Amino acid sequence: MFLQKLRYRIFKQNKISFFSRNQPISQKSQSDILNLLKSDKNEVHEGYRIVAGIVLSRTPIILRDPHPFEREYYLYQQRLEHIHAPPFPVDFYFKKGSVAEKKWREKKEREKAEASLAFGSRKTKNKTSSEKNGEEETIDSSDVSSDEEEIKIANKITSADLTNDVKSLDRALQHTLYLIVKKPRETHSWQFPQGGVEKTETLVQAASRELEEECGNCMDVWFVGRRPIGYYKYDYPKCFVKDNIEYKGAKVFFMAAHIFAGQVKVDNKEIIDFAWVTKQEMKNYVHTEYYEAVKDMLSEH
Amino acid sequence: MTNHFSYRSALSTSIRGLLARTVKKSKPKSEIPGSQNANITDTRYQIIKRILYETPKPELPKMTEQDLEKHETIDRAWKLFLRNQQEERENELAAKYRMLNEANLELEKLGSRLFNSAQIGNKIMMFPRQMKIPTETPPLNGWNYDYKPPSSDPTKPLSSDPTKPLPSDPIKDSEPLPSDSNKVSS
Numbered sequence: 274m275f276l277q278k279l280r281y282r283i284f285k286q287n288k289i290s291f292f293s294r295n296q297p298i299s300q301k302s303q304s305d306i307l308n309l310l311k312s313d314k315n316e317v318h319e320g321y322r323i324v325a326g327i328v329l330s331r332t333p334i335i336l337r338d339p340h341p342f343e344r345e346y347y348l349y350q351q352r353l354e355h356i357h358a359p360p361f362p363v364d365f366y367f368k369k370g371s372v373a374e375k376k377w378r379e380k381k382e383r384e385k386a387e388a389s390l391a392f393g394s395r396k397t398k399n400k401t402s403s404e405k406n407g408e409e410e411t412i413d414s415s416d417v418s419s420d421e422e423e424i425k426i427a428n429k430i431t432s433a434d435l436t437n438d439v440k441s442l443d444r445a446l447q448h449t450l451y452l453i454v455k456k457p458r459e460t461h462s463w464q465f466p467q468g469g470v471e472k473t474e475t476l477v478q479a480a481s482r483e484l485e486e487e488c489g490n491c492m493d494v495w496f497v498g499r500r501p502i503g504y505y506k507y508d509y510p511k512c513f514v515k516d517n518i519e520y521k522g523a524k525v526f527f528m529a530a531h532i533f534a535g536q537v538k539v540d541n542k543e544i545i546d547f548a549w550v551t552k553q554e555m556k557n558y559v560h561t562e563y564y565e566a567v568k569d570m571l572s573e574h
Numbered sequence: 575m576t577n578h579f580s581y582r583s584a585l586s587t588s589i590r591g592l593l594a595r596t597v598k599k600s601k602p603k604s605e606i607p608g609s610q611n612a613n614i615t616d617t618r619y620q621i622i623k624r625i626l627y628e629t630p631k632p633e634l635p636k637m638t639e640q641d642l643e644k645h646e647t648i649d650r651a652w653k654l655f656l657r658n659q660q661e662e663r664e665n666e667l668a669a670k671y672r673m674l675n676e677a678n679l680e681l682e683k684l685g686s687r688l689f690n691s692a693q694i695g696n697k698i699m700m701f702p703r704q705m706k707i708p709t710e711t712p713p714l715n716g717w718n719y720d721y722k723p724p725s726s727d728p729t730k731p732l733s734s735d736p737t738k739p740l741p742s743d744p745i746k747d748s749e750p751l752p753s754d755s756n757k758v759s760s
Contacts, residue, residue, distance in 0.1 A: 318684045333708045346652050359629045365621050427712045442717040447708075475691035476681075490723045495702045499692045502670070504677035524684075526677055533704035535721030569669035573662070 316470045320521040321506065325479040326467035328502065328570060329452040329494065329530045331549060335429055337447050337574060439548040442536065448551045449572045452537065453558055454487065455546035463558040465567070466544070467525055476501060480528040488547065489538025494530050501526035503570040505563070527570060 316323035339347075367374035433441035442450065454466045468483030470476060477499050484494065508522035537547045548558060552571040556564055585593075603609055637645060682689045 316684075316688070323684065323688070332705075334712050336708050336710055340655075342651070342655055346648065349648065353635065357632060357635050359632065362621065362625050365625055425714060427714050427716070429711060431712070431716070442719075443712075446712050470688070476688060477692075491721055493704060493721050495705070499694060500674065501677040501681060501692065503673040504680045506680075524680070526681060531705060533702065534718040536719045569673045573666060 314471050315518075316472055317520070318524065320519075322520045322523045323470045324467050324523045324525045325470050325476050325483060325501075326465045326503075326505070326525045326527040327452075327480050327484045327530055328465055328527050329484065329532055330572075331442055331450040331532050333448055333574065334446045338429075439550060439554075440536075442532075442549055444549065445551055448574055450549040450551060451555065451571060452488070452532075453548055453550060453555065454537075454539075454544045455548075456543065457545050461560050461563065463548075463560075464563060465527065468543075470526075475499065476526055477528060480530070484530070487540060487544050489540070491538055492535035493533040495533065497529040497531065502529045503527040503567065505566045527567075529570075 363374070363377065367377055429446065431441075431443045431446065433444040434446075438444060444450070452466065453463050455462050456464065466484055466487045468479065468486065470479040474482070477496050481494075481496060484492075503526075505525045505527070506522065507525075509520060539545060539547060550558060552568065552573060555568075555571075559567075678689075678692070681692060
């Protein structure tokens, strides 16, 4: 009899009575449930949040300018070869009396004239004979005949270079540009885009999703394999706790990606600004500690 | 209105080929090189023989002692320059590899799911067609800022220009994950 009463009392304590079932759950227990759901979603290891970062790079579009010593050395070698080369068999390559032969002979006459002029000033000779496709926009009109079409060549130094527009992807065409984003906070604001890895995702999937969320989907991006290229572990400042869950800090795994077209679209929630910078310029934006941890992943050129 | 240029295209290609073959345009035997009836007095044979057998053999340049010293200094400076360039490149690659190695070792510590999914490669490695090597000068139109992602509806055309290459996916999964037990049902 006593046991039955005990059992009934326990049963009553545990069971939600018919009347209380429809009442709203208290605020505190509601947030607890939400916390449970959120912690189930994110990957955590030893109190550190697992985060996928994205090193999105725009590879160089043009070849690097030759070093001055390189230029001089190649000129020197060219001159040596010209001095010691066997005579050019004009009659083999050009049919006697043809138009091509006439053009060739004219070209040789012009070069001789230029060479005789250049004995006075050596600098001009270097510019006219060797640098045919340097910083000049159009080809010499004397080289192009009226029959051939004029080939248009774009400038190696673009308007974005001159105005130092950090958002432009036409800047620094000889170097690799990396995407960094600005978070709405005072310290450590500039960094690579990153975001938490969920429990059902791989690293690449998380990286791709976070990039799309933070920087928009108007970019043609390709991820280089599934392996992370870098690792950075940092502790959160004591006052910071994300989503009501206590994390000690984060472990970021950086994934490499390339951009082929498009531009970043700021979502203004997690990211408020962006910039495309070279490895050397990144020092001016990013915190020194972050830069030291991250610089070895990046290319100098 | 009769079109004066249409009489040619009125014939089919097969008939035109037949006509062309019946009207033979063969060279006279004396002009075909190597044939027994070839004209030996043709000047081209002399030119070819001269180039093949009579071009002077390239000799080492005759330099004075001073010239030689200069040449050797230039040579040593060049080799040093190349060596320094090579070292820089090697150091950069070594640093990148070190970061890569460290990252993967740390990932291994976290547990098998993320690590295993990261170590899979594709059986057939494919690179996107948009990935281009640097050229001498940039493209005339500059960077393409007007990229639109492809629509999810497969019946719709991908873009206004169907000849444009498809945008690349973040790596196609060619193999299933090795450990399906760790996979949480979404």
